[in-house]
Amino acid sequence: MSLTNERIKERLIEKFGEQVSNFDEPYGMLTFEVPKDMNLKVMQFLYDDEELKFQFLTTLNAIHYPDNKSRELAIVYHLHNLTDNIRIRFKVYVDINKPDVFTATKIFEAANWLERETYDYYGVNFVGHPNLVRILNVDEMDYFPMRKEYPLEDQTRKDKDDEMFGRGGNFGYGTVKTEDDTTIAESEKGDIGDKII
């Protein structure tokens, strides 16, 4: 009997009970959530178990949800069972003020640089990592650029600033109206009078 998503879900619930939650299958890939203390236990179980041999870490990344208070950073692991050709994905949510997650480098060597990249982009602190320093950005950078509050462009340019591109300069990217909004409706123009250019 080949492995199916239902069987994996059964085995996980059997072993971990209520701690694995939020099962879903977007586009055919089983996705579930794991509390942050249990991520290594779940990964080790998926690795060692005779039936669910998820022994290949495809990728590891993080996502920033600034609106979910106390669950802002989600770390996503994609695992792959090469013999039965099944992929699964599980997510670990952490608070942005204390983003500590146990490192997966002891199980998968591939997680080494992937975790460094996630630290570089989002500031997730992987506990137990052998060398958690910045990997892609300059070493002197003091903020975590992929978080949603930081802008994409280089802020020191003078020829392409927010005003020229009609942006609000805040997280709304121009969609949030600020106080000195100068577009007014036709019906109100009579009141303003001499302020119209």
Place this chain on the structure above:
Amino acid sequence: MQDVVSIKDNHIVLPDGSIEKQTTTLNLGPTHPATHGVFQNILEMDGERVVSAKQTIGYIHRAFEKIAERRPLYQITPLTDRMNYCSSPINNMGWITTCEKLLKIKTPKRVDYMRVIIMELARISDHLICNSVVGVDAGAFTGFLYVMQYRELIYEIYESVCGSRLTTNIGRIGGFERNFSDVTWQKLEKFLDEYPRVLKEFENLLMRNRIFMERCIGAGPISAERALNYGFTGPNLRAAGVDYDVRVHSPYCSYEDFNFIVPVGSTGDCYDRFLVREQEMWQSIEIIKQAYQKIQEIKGSGAEIYHADIPEYYLPKKEDVYTKMEALIWHFKIIMGEIDMPVGEVYHSVEGGNGELGFYLISDGGRTPYRLHFRRPCFIYYQAYEELVKGAMLSDAVIVMSSLNLIAGEMDS
């Protein structure tokens, strides 16, 4: 290779029998003679042998993942071009098939076969650069110059389809921007006629050449278990003995209709990687021939199809935009971004020149992705470099680096 490194109290302890008093630090710095790309290796050497290697990357970090959060789907295709720039059509097709998976679009067979032709040409182009550069690093410059001429032919084929040689931006969501013209088919036939003879000559130059074999056999071996643990995919993993090929495991673009062999090595050293890439080029030629034949068998009105019928995502023809109302409305909606993506998350991968190139796309229903993560094979397997060269000599370290086919654009995203 003997296991030489040991670190005690943060000092690297030299192996027994070494006449050096301390290690020499050699910086195989970001500006390389061999134009592989910009990444740095700081090697600690005990005379001629490497004791440890520390890598620094990020010298060409262009923040693709952050840029992608601000671009609509069709504007991300030029970004993906510049990841593995030796085989940009594969990256483009990978991204487009990810979008089609999210939007649940099914492409007609003819489009799939056209995509297969373009992707296999890109694979040949990538493996040609890698193999000839391994030759250059071993000292044989002729193979490289000779083979570049046939890459020019591949560039001409791309140019007749999409207008650009290297960073192609080829393909649209649902198909291609235009049907392949007669000129493209002629150039493809010329390529299929002339190229096998050239590949055979290139093989004769290097494959059983005693100097090349002695340089490469035994340089940088890796076992299958370690390779899997490091997340290797692609020709490097197949050289270590594991036959994992995304085209066979999770077929996309109708790869299941084609008949091809996946070559597998045994020791995972440089020579095996060279051989696996050579064989893959032969297999790619077979796949292109089969795809060409299948396209020629589609006759009648089906022979003019080059895109799926999805007006929401595929721009209508310009003649229609100027004359018909619906086409004008669709054109406006697509360009101004009024068509929203469905909410969801999808992971899709294709077999790139270096391995499994994956795209993890999370959409929250807007015009641009909420998060887009690229699973880049070069980034993942460069971590293993230290394990591959520990105890090897400096010249082996250089050959291992070039046979891994490290492309800096893909490594640093």
Place this chain on the structure above:
Amino acid sequence: MARPVRFNIHPKGTDIHDNIALTEMPEGAQGEGFFATKFESIVGLARKNSIWPLPFATSCCGIEFMATMGAHYDLARFGSERLGFTPRQCDLLMVMGTIAKKMGPVLKQVYLQMAEPRWVLAMGACAASGGIFDSYSVLQGIDQIIPVDVYIPGCPPRPEAVIDGVLQIQKLVHNESLRRRNSEHYKALLNSYGIQ
């Protein structure tokens, strides 16, 4: 539809004197057995046809440069046969590809190690102005850190465009005054980049 061929339709003669391309003679005074001209013109003529480039290839433009050096669009025809990878021996620094802020100091160091007279060619949109990557980690043009002589636009530029850029450099080399590198103007230019 095929158009009639317009160029190269008259067969060349087999006499060698019809087949040699001669370069322009600089201005000067001629006489029986001697030719007098400015020293600058002769030095310029010699220099321009034997430039040793340093290909500082970082990304996609590097692959197009490899295609330009190949047999089809041979750059070696114009004298740039010998590529050096050490700045100490090269005249022309060809920066090809995106320069990130992490790479900036490395590029400046390579430029400083070159000896006068030295020229810089920025190939591609990324080297000229940051290209399509308007992000926090990309240097928006290498002219923020080193002085550039010729910019080649394109993403990546076609090999013909690269050859055109190299020919422009050759024109600059040919017409350069021998005193330029010691002049006040040049010193002021280098000072504006913080280079002494």
